Amino acid sequence: MSQATTTVQAEHEHPPFLQHHFTGMQQQFDATKLGMWLFLVTEVLLFGGLFVGYGIMRAKHPEAFMAAHHHLNRTMGALNTIVLLVSSFTMVMGVWAAQTSRKRLLILFLVLTLLCAGTFLGVKFFEYQHKFEEGLLPGNFYTHQGDTVPGQFMFFSFYFMMTGLHGFHVVGGMCAITWLLIRAIRGDFSASYYGPVDLVGLYWHLVDLIWIYLFPLMYLIS
Amino acid sequence: MEHTAHQHPITGPKVYAAVLAALLVLTVITVTAAGVDFGPYNTVIALIIATIKASLVALFFMHLRHDKFDAIVFLGGVFFLAVFLIFTLFDINSRHTILPSNLKEPVKEFPGAPLNKPVQPSTGTAPVAVPGK
Numbered sequence: 001m002s003q004a005t006t007t008v009q010a011e012h013e014h015p016p017f018l019q020h021h022f023t024g025m026q027q028q029f030d031a032t033k034l035g036m037w038l039f040l041v042t043e044v045l046l047f048g049g050l051f052v053g054y055g056i057m058r059a060k061h062p063e064a065f066m067a068a069h070h071h072l073n074r075t076m077g078a079l080n081t082i083v084l085l086v087s088s089f090t091m092v093m094g095v096w097a098a099q100t101s102r103k104r105l106l107i108l109f110l111v112l113t114l115l116c117a118g119t120f121l122g123v124k125f126f127e128y129q130h131k132f133e134e135g136l137l138p139g140n141f142y143t144h145q146g147d148t149v150p151g152q153f154m155f156f157s158f159y160f161m162m163t164g165l166h167g168f169h170v171v172g173g174m175c176a177i178t179w180l181l182i183r184a185i186r187g188d189f190s191a192s193y194y195g196p197v198d199l200v201g202l203y204w205h206l207v208d209l210i211w212i213y214l215f216p217l218m219y220l221i222s
Numbered sequence: 223m224e225h226t227a228h229q230h231p232i233t234g235p236k237v238y239a240a241v242l243a244a245l246l247v248l249t250v251i252t253v254t255a256a257g258v259d260f261g262p263y264n265t266v267i268a269l270i271i272a273t274i275k276a277s278l279v280a281l282f283f284m285h286l287r288h289d290k291f292d293a294i295v296f297l298g299g300v301f302f303l304a305v306f307l308i309f310t311l312f313d314i315n316s317r318h319t320i321l322p323s324n325l326k327e328p329v330k331e332f333p334g335a336p337l338n339k340p341v342q343p344s345t346g347t348a349p350v351a352v353p354g355k
Contacts, residue, residue: 033289033292034291034292034295037292037295037296038295040296040299041295041296041298041299042299044296044299044300044303045299045302045303045306048303048306048307049306051303051307052306052307052310055307055310055311056310056311056314059311059314059315060314074253078249078253081249082246082249085242085245085246085249086242088242088279088283089238089239089241089242089283091283092238092282092283093235093238096232096233096234096235096238099232100232201283201284202284205279205280205283205284206284208279208283209276209279209280212272212275212276212279213269213272213276215252215272216252216256216265216268216269216271216272217268220252220253220256220264220268221265222256222257222259222264
């Protein structure tokens with residue numbers, strides 16, 4: 001069996017990472033990239049539903065959202081924004097390293113991206129911990145005392161659902177980057193084959209893009 | 223392997239570093255702008271800055287400036303999100319009350335609110351319409 005496979009590969013002289021149903025590396029790259037963009041569109045619409053819900057509730061209850069957002073730590077939010085922007089930069093530098101066959105730099109940038117993602121989740125952990133202690137929780141679970149403006153639980157419903165879903169995406173991205181890291185160490189990627197690095201990069205930038213909107217909408221209401 | 227040459231020149235670290243610097247400056251600007259009172263325009267300004275940042279990420283980090291076809295696909299998704307958002311807000315803003323259609327009068331307590339903190343139903347900023355007919 002393996003002998004037969006080897007023979008077939010030898011006959012066609014396949015590039016090692018070309019799937020048999022594509023005619024060439026460029027076609028494979030373009031097709032998978034389009035697939036990734038279509039997936040990103042579904043992600044935009046997934047978060048879109050939450051953004052629309054947020055828009056409606058904030059338009060209807062501006063005072064509640066205004067009062068509730070003061071419970072968020074603006075410094076931590078800004079710090080996380082910077083961390084995520086830097087991680088996007090290190091990710092795109094990883095793509096560049098793969099495009100130019102710089103294996104060591106690729107590994108370095110992937111590790112840096114993972115570190116940034118870990119920092120983001122660490123800061124998020126402390127923020128969530130603070131909210132749990134204060135009882136600033138969604139809907140029925142909201143037990144914060146001494147509010148002067150009613151309805152603040154609505155803000156925290158959106159806060160936890162949106163940043164929570166975003167957090168899951170960060171975790172998913174970290175898994176994908178770990179997979180890239182293993183393949184990069186194995187030496188899979190070079191100027192002739194860097195598709196997976198590019199595609200995971202696109203996903204990671206989308207996670208960054210969503211945070212770019214979440215940050216002003218959650219932390220900077222005024 | 224017929225197309226081993228790249229269709230587009232590879233963007234280098236200098237451009238990426240410049241984009242990162244611009245993104246960080248815009249972050250500082252948006253935080254500063256949030257501290258200044260522009261009345262109702264604060265949210266608009268914050269969203270415009272966010273959109274500039276998002277465009278920078280999409281055009282440079284996601285390479286959309288060299289990738290017309292995927293740019294159209296992505297903007298198609300954004301377009302439908304805009305339709306979703308704008309038409310929903312039109313609908314919501316043209317109503318006095320947001321209530322399930324099977325309710326005959328406004329609820330006195332929001333279903334999700336804790337019992338010790340009564341909350342007005344989602345009646346918006348307009349005065350509550352008399353729920354007739």
